[in-house]
Amino acid sequence: MAATVGERDIIGEATIGELEAALRGQLVRPTDPGYDQARAVWNAAHDRHPALIIRCAGTADVVRAVEFARSEGLTVAVRGGAHSIAGFSTCDGGVVIDLSPMQGIRVDPAGRRAVAQPGLTWSAFDHETQAFGLAVTGGLVSSTGIAGLTLGGGIGWLLRKCGLTCDNLLSADVVTADGQLVTASEDEHPELFWALRGGGGNFGVVTSLEYRLHPVGPLVFAGPVFYAAADAAQVLRGWRDLTATMPDELTTLANILVAPPVPFLPEAVHGQMVVGIIGVYAGPVEDGTRAAQPLRTLAEPVADLMGPMPYAAMQSLLDPLWTAGAQNYFTGTMLSGLPDEAIETLLAQHAAGQAPVHELHLHHGGGAMANAPAGGTAFAHRDAAYILNILARSPDHEGFDEHAGWARGTHQAMDPWSTGGYVNFTSEPGQDTVRASYPPGTHARLVAAKDQYDPTNLFQLNQNIRPSGRR
Ligand SMILES: Cc1cc2nc3c(=O)[nH]c(=O)nc-3n(C[C@H](O)[C@H](O)[C@H](O)COP(=O)(O)OP(=O)(O)OC[C@H]3O[C@@H](n4cnc5c(N)ncnc54)[C@H](O)[C@@H]3O)c2cc1C
Numbered sequence: 419m420a421a422t423v424g425e426r427d428i429i430g431e432a433t434i435g436e437l438e439a440a441l442r443g444q445l446v447r448p449t450d451p452g453y454d455q456a457r458a459v460w461n462a463a464h465d466r467h468p469a470l471i472i473r474c475a476g477t478a479d480v481v482r483a484v485e486f487a488r489s490e491g492l493t494v495a496v497r498g499g500a501h502s503i504a505g506f507s508t509c510d511g512g513v514v515i516d517l518s519p520m521q522g523i524r525v526d527p528a529g530r531r532a533v534a535q536p537g538l539t540w541s542a543f544d545h546e547t548q549a550f551g552l553a554v555t556g557g558l559v560s561s562t563g564i565a566g567l568t569l570g571g572g573i574g575w576l577l578r579k580c581g582l583t584c585d586n587l588l589s590a591d592v593v594t595a596d597g598q599l600v601t602a603s604e605d606e607h608p609e610l611f612w613a614l615r616g617g618g619g620n621f622g623v624v625t626s627l628e629y630r631l632h633p634v635g636p637l638v639f640a641g642p643v644f645y646a647a648a649d650a651a652q653v654l655r656g657w658r659d660l661t662a663t664m665p666d667e668l669t670t671l672a673n674i675l676v677a678p679p680v681p682f683l684p685e686a687v688h689g690q691m692v693v694g695i696i697g698v699y700a701g702p703v704e705d706g707t708r709a710a711q712p713l714r715t716l717a718e719p720v721a722d723l724m725g726p727m728p729y730a731a732m733q734s735l736l737d738p739l740w741t742a743g744a745q746n747y748f749t750g751t752m753l754s755g756l757p758d759e760a761i762e763t764l765l766a767q768h769a770a771g772q773a774p775v776h777e778l779h780l781h782h783g784g785g786a787m788a789n790a791p792a793g794g795t796a797f798a799h800r801d802a803a804y805i806l807n808i809l810a811r812s813p814d815h816e817g818f819d820e821h822a823g824w825a826r827g828t829h830q831a832m833d834p835w836s837t838g839g840y841v842n843f844t845s846e847p848g849q850d851t852v853r854a855s856y857p858p859g860t861h862a863r864l865v866a867a868k869d870q871y872d873p874t875n876l877f878q879l880n881q882n883i884r885p886s887g888r889r
Contacts (some may be wrong), residue, residue: 429469429490440482443475443519456516457508459497460561460742463818463845464505468495471514477591477599477625480515484623485597487513488876490730495879496619499563503748504847505564506619506879515623525550530631531588536565538622538735545756545833548730552631555583558671560734561659565624570842571601571616571797573805574730575640575698578669578785580632584615584797585790587729591626595876599625613867616797618841619880622865632700635729639706642673642696642723642735644683649717650674650693650765651758654780656716657695658756661803662853666785668709670697674768674778678739683721692720698732715844723857739775747822751854756780760835767828773821776812778828781802781855798860799838806832807843813818839880851881 438445446456447470456471467494472483487494491513500507500518508514520535521542527550534543543561547553555576559568564583572583580586589603592610601624613621645653657672664670673693673694677687695713699706703726714722753760764778783802792800808828810821822845829836839854856864862882868875868883875888 423834424429425716425777429492433490434470437470437472437482437486441472441475441479442609443479443731446471446473449573457514458742459500459502459505461501461503461505461507461746463745463747463815464502464508466505466507466508466510466629468514469511471516473516473519473525475519477593480517480593480623480625481513481597481599481631482589483513484593484595484876486516488595488597488874493879496623496877498565499539499561499567500742501559501562502566503746503843504881505846506847507722509879517623517625518563520625522812525552525631527552531628532631533626533628534564534827535626536563538564542568544733547631548728549638551633551636553580553634553729554586554629554631555580555625556733558733558741559736561737561740565627566619567842568627569614569616569618569624571840573781573840573842575669576632576634577668577701578782578788579700580634581786581790582795582797583629585786586630586632586796587615587627588630589628590614590624592622592871594622595874609863609867613796613864613871616793616841617864617867618867618885620877620883622877626738634700637703637726638698638700638729638732639703639724639725639731640698640727640729641709641725642694642714642721643714643719644677644678644687644721644723644838645693645695645717646687646720647691647693650691651761653693653695653716654756654761654765655758657713658761660712661782662785664782665709667701667705668697668699670695670713670782672780672782674764674780676776682723697724698729744775744811744813745815745818747818747825747845749825749833750805750807750840751779751807751829752783752838752840753800753804753832753835754837755803755835757835764828764830767824767831769812771821771824771828772817773810773812773824775809776821776824777806777809779809781807796856796860796864798855798857799840802837805840805843844881847881849882849884853884855881
C-alpha cells in the first residue's frame with residue numbers, strides 16, 4: 419500500500435520499501451499498529467497525521483530521511499522531545515524525522531564536556547551529568563528535549579550563573595538540506611554555529627550536540643515558596659526589588675497561578691490564585707540558604723518548600739503538572755522591566771483567565787545571559803530584565819480557543835513593557851514571531867545562513883527564516 423494524504427497517493431510502495439530497506443531504525447506508516455502512539459506529540463492541540471514517521475537509529479538514517487523527503491518533495495517535521503508548543507514536530511501528510519531513539523551521551527568529567535544525541539530529554543541528560551556533579555542550563559520540565567530547547571536559546575534554573583543553554587554549546591553535527599553532514603563550531607562553519615544558537619531548527623537536522631558543563635550540586639538550595647492572593651502585589655513588588663541585587667548564582671521565577679489540589683499546599687488555597695516564587699542557587703547550599711532567605715519573607719507564606727534538594731529532583735519537580743496529552747497555548751515576551759503598573763496588569767489578567775490551568779511565569783533575566791557579548795549568537799534579546807511566559811492549558815478542546823484568546827490578550831496588555839519574543843515560548847508560528855524574536859541585523863544574518871545551508875527552505879516547520887529567494 420502507498421502512503422496517502424487524504425485520498426491521494428503521494429509515495430509509491432516501491433519507493434517506501436527502498437527507504438525502509440535503507441534504514442537501521444524503524445519506518446512507521448499510517449496502517450501500522452503503533453502509528454497513533456508514534457504520531458502523538460506533547461501538545462494535543464496538534465493532532466496531525468504524517469504520511470511517514472522515520473524513527474532514526476543514527477546519523478545515517480537522518481541523512482537518508484533528509485534525502486528522501488527532499489527528493490519526494492515532502493514536508494519535513496523534525497522531532498526530538500516532541501515539546502514544540504507550536505506543533506512544529508508533526509505535520510499532515512509529510513515526513514516526521516523522529517530523533518527520539520538517538521539517546522547516546524558521553525560525559526567527560528575531567529574536561530567538563532558532554533556530547534549528546536538529540537533524542538535525549540533533560541531528565542536523561544541530567545541523570546548522566548549529575549553523576550559527576552555537573553550540569554548545563556536545562557528546561558524547567560525534564561521531559562523536554564535537549565535539542566529543540568538548545569537551538570531556540572534555552573532558559574532554565576542555571577541561566578544567570580551559566581548562561582542560556584545555547585551559550586554552552588561548543589559544537590554541533592548537522593545534516594543540512596543537501597544531505598551533507600557538517601560540524602559547526604567557532605572554527606568550522608562559524609556562521610552556521612552562530613545561527614544554530616537561537617535560530618531554531620531552520621538550518622538542518624542536528625545529530626550531535628557538544629556542551630560545556632559546570633559544577634552544580636548534586637545538592638542545591640532550591641524550591642518554591644507560595645503566597646496568598648491577598649499578598650500577591652506586595653510579593654511581586656518585593657521580588658522585583660530583590661532581583662535588582664540578586665547574586666548571579668540565584669535564578670528565580672515568579673509564577674502567578676491557580677493553586678492545584680496538591681498535598682503540599684493547604685486545602686484552603688486549592689483553586690485560589692497564589693504567587694509562587696521558585697528558585698535555584700547554583701553554589702554552596704549554605705550560601706544559597708542565606709541568599710534565598712529574603713524570598714521567603716516577602717509576606718506570610720502559605721507554604722515554604724525551599725530547602726536543600728538534589729539538583730536532579732528540582733529539575734523534575736514541575737513534571738507532574740506538565741504531562742503530555744492536554745491542550746496547551748503558550749505565548750511569551752521579553753520585558754524591559756516590571757513597574758507597579760505591569761504587576762497590576764498581570765494580576766488583573768490572571769484574574770480574568772478561565773482556563774483550568776492558566777499561569778504567568780516571570781523568569782528573571784540578567785546575569786550570565788546578559789553578560790555574553792551582544793550579537794554573539796542568534797538569540798538576540800539578552801538585555802531582557804524578565805521573560806514572561808503566558809500559559810493556558812485544558813484537558814480537552816472545550817473552551818480552548820477562548821483560553822488561547824486570553825493568552826494573546828495578556829500578551830497584548832503587556833505591550834508597553836515588551837521588548838521582543840522568544841521562539842521557544844510561543845504557540846504562534848509565523849513572521850510576526852520571527853520579527854519579534856530577531857532584530858533586523860540578526861534576521862539579515864540568519865537569512866544569509868539560511869541561503870547557504872537551506873536555500874529551498876526544506877526545513878520550514880519552525881519559526882521560519884525564509885531564504886532570500888523565497889519571500
Ligand atoms: C512543558 C514544557 C516546558 C518547557 N520549558 C522550557 C524551559 O524551561 N525553557 C525553555 O527555554 N523552553 C522551554 N520549553 C520550550 C521548549 O524549549 C521548546 O518547545 C523546544 O522546541 C522543545 O524541544 P523538543 O526537542 O522537546 O521539541 P520538538 O517538538 O521535538 O522539536 C521542536 C522543534 O525544534 C527543532 N528541533 C528539535 N530537535 C532538532 C534537531 N535535532 N535538529 C534540528 N531541529 C530540531 C525543530 O524545528 C522541531 O520541530 C518548554 C516546553 C514545554 C512543552
